[in-house]
Amino acid sequence: MKRTFGLGGAISMVLLLSCSQMMIWAQASLPTDERTNGKEVRAAFAEQRAAIQKCTAVIYEGSKFFNYGIVVSEDGYILAKSSEFEGRDNLSVRVGQTKYSGLEVVATDPRWDVVLLKIDAEGLYPAIWAEVSDLAQGTWVVANGATSRSLRRVNVGIVSAKIREVKGSAPAVIGVSFKSDKGSLEIGLVTPDTGAEKAGLKAGDVIKKFGGDVVTSREALIVRVRDFMAGEKVAIEFERGGDLLQADVELMPRSAAYKEKKSRNDQMSGDYSKRRDSFPRVLQTDIPFSARNIGGPLLNMDGKCVGMNIARANRAESFAIPVEDLKKVLAELMMEVH
Structure with a gap:
């Protein structure tokens, strides 16, 4: 008997074949060593690994490694991610195989989340700057992976999007919310255990100045807050019962003041950075970092730093x-030092 298939039967057959093909693909998946960050792939980037070894600073709290930095001068200046230093002490740095104590924080740029560090060193190998960072999507780039005392391993990936701004909420907060039905910055609620509560701000107070600048809208206040880092104290002038008062308010990390609900994507993302938005411009890659592997240089295939x-x-x-x-950013931070 000749068998015929209707549309439903054809679809079922296609689905069956698709599932079978997926099983074959799964069985024939790449060996671990041949995947993006497998041993064989990393070995192909030996020249870039040597370059990243020279210009990377490995930063420790006590004996625990927590972030990377970029060596930017022969005499011990290093750029790193600023928000990773909140609440840390007993800091030290390893460059190459030499470990340096007495790490000093000399300048910060809250807008970019960058800190300039200084160690007492000579003869270091600073990163070699690339001329441009506007690389085509799909271009290979190299960064730091895991580290040991003698070896910087590499993390490889590609440029996955065009350079762009990444907007977001201010990473540091005062600790207040405002009444939505008011045209002014009238405080509706003061969050417990924040700088605002400790400084004595109360519901009904109207903020007039922040850091010496007049602010008349939430947008203007957010822009001004971005100029400061968590842990800094900022003078706030406010009106209460017809009187002008002033208080020095310590800013807090947003993550510490408010427990924000994770999105499904965040739940699947695992270990991401404390601060991951509010950047004027970013170069995006698909490199599978952990949060503690951030802070170091991003190199092109010539071993030059593109970011x-x-x-x-x-x-x-x-x-x-x-x-x-x-x-x-580096030039501006160095001007603060000198």
């Missing part, structure tokens, strides 16, 4: 500060 890895955003996106912007 600084500044955030693990989620399971598919990692951000770097483009080299053009990074050089400007």
Whole structure:
């Protein structure tokens, strides 16, 4: 008997074949050593690994490694991710195989989440800057992976999106919310255990100035808050019962003041950076970082630095500060020092 198939039967057959093909693909998946960050792939980037070894600083709290940095001068200046230093002490740095104590924080840039560090050293190998960071999507790039005392391993990936701004909430907060039905910055609620509560701000107070600047809207206040880091004290002028008062309010990390509900994507992303948004410009890659592997250089295939890895955003996106912007940030921070 000749058998015929209707549309439903044809669809079922296609689905059956598709499932079978998927099983074959799964059985024929790449060996571990041949995957993106497998041993064989990493070995192909030996020249870039040697370059990253020279210009990377490995940063410790006590004996525990927690982040990377970029060596930017022969005499011991290093750029790193600022928010990772909140609440840490007993800091030290390893460059190459030499460990340096007495690490000093000399300047910060809250807008970019960058800190300038200084160690007492000579003859270091600073990163070699690339001319541009505007690489085509799909271009190979190299960063730091795991580390040991004598070896920087590499993490490889590709540029996965065009350079762009990443907006977001201010990473540091005062600890207040405002009445939505008011045209002014009238405080509706003061969050417990925040800088605002400790400084004596109360519901009904109207904020007039922040850091010496007049602020008349939430948008203006958010822009101004971004100029400061968590842990800094900022003078706030406010009106209460017709009187103008002033208080020094310590800013807190948003993550510490408010327990924000994780999205499904965040739940799947695992270990991402404390601060992963509110950057003026980022170069996006698909490098599978952990949060503690952020802070170091992002290199092109010539071993030149095209940016600084500044955030693990989620399971598919990692951000770097483009080299053009990074050089400007460094110049401004060095001016503060000198």
